Amino acid sequence: MIILDILIVLIVIGLIGSYAIRRRKRKQALLVVQEASRMDVALPMKKVCYALDEQKITLSDKVGTEPELVSDIWGRGVLAFEFSFGKTDLKKSELEPLRHWINEVVEKYAKDNQIPSKYEYPVFCVTDIWLYHEELHVDVANVINEPTREYIEDLHKVE
Numbered sequence: 001m002i003i004l005d006i007l008i009v010l011i012v013i014g015l016i017g018s019y020a021i022r023r024r025k026r027k028q029a030l031l032v033v034q035e036a037s038r039m040d041v042a043l044p045m046k047k048v049c050y051a052l053d054e055q056k057i058t059l060s061d062k063v064g065t066e067p068e069l070v071s072d073i074w075g076r077g078v079l080a081f082e083f084s085f086g087k088t089d090l091k092k093s094e095l096e097p098l099r100h101w102i103n104e105v106v107e108k109y110a111k112d113n114q115i116p117s118k119y120e121y122p123v124f125c126v127t128d129i130w131l132y133h134e135e136l137h138v139d140v141a142n143v144i145n146e147p148t149r150e151y152i153e154d155l156h157k158v159e
Contacts, residue, residue: 030076030077033077033079033145034069034079037079037081037142037144038067038069038081040115040142041067041079041081041124041140041142042066042067042081043109044105044106044109044110044124045067045083045106045138045140047105047109048083048102048105048106048138049083049085051105052085052136057088057090057098057136058085058086058087058088058136059086059087059088059089067081067082067083067140068081068082068083068084069081069082070082070139076147077145077146077147077148078141078147078148078151079141079142079143079144079145079147079148080127080139080140080141080142080148080151081139081140081141081142082137082138082139083137083138083139083140084135084136084137085135085136085137085138086135086136087134087135088131088134088135088136089134090131090136092131095129095130095131096129098129099126099129099138102126102129102138102140103122103125103126106122106124106125106126106140107122107124109124110122110123110124117143118144119143119149120149121141121143121149121152122143123142123143123144124140124141124142124143125140125141125143125152126138126139126140127139127140127141127151127152127155128155
């Protein structure tokens, strides 16, 4: 009987250890994908950032701002990043045309660099644009996986 109890305990310990290792590997893989995606999105957004600065749309020295992952709010695997471009004189009514322009810039970047989309959405997609304390903020999704595609679909349902 004692041998059976020890065997059961060892099996349970083995299962728990196996689960912990798989979970850790999955988390590490997600971090690698997130970092690669962050770098992929940052490149076209740097072009946007420089253009905003040149056109005097943004009024700060935040050129080359680092993107912040926003997926913690929306769920695991969502590859959406927030960019903060600094102070601006823009009005809320000017944001939608700016959103379209940014989408055009990042879509052109994807086309010029032959970065295809395997979904019905462009590979880079502006999901939100807003002003907070007179600073311009833009969320951009890198639509390369199913969770990000579903995230964009959910946003379209809300709009």
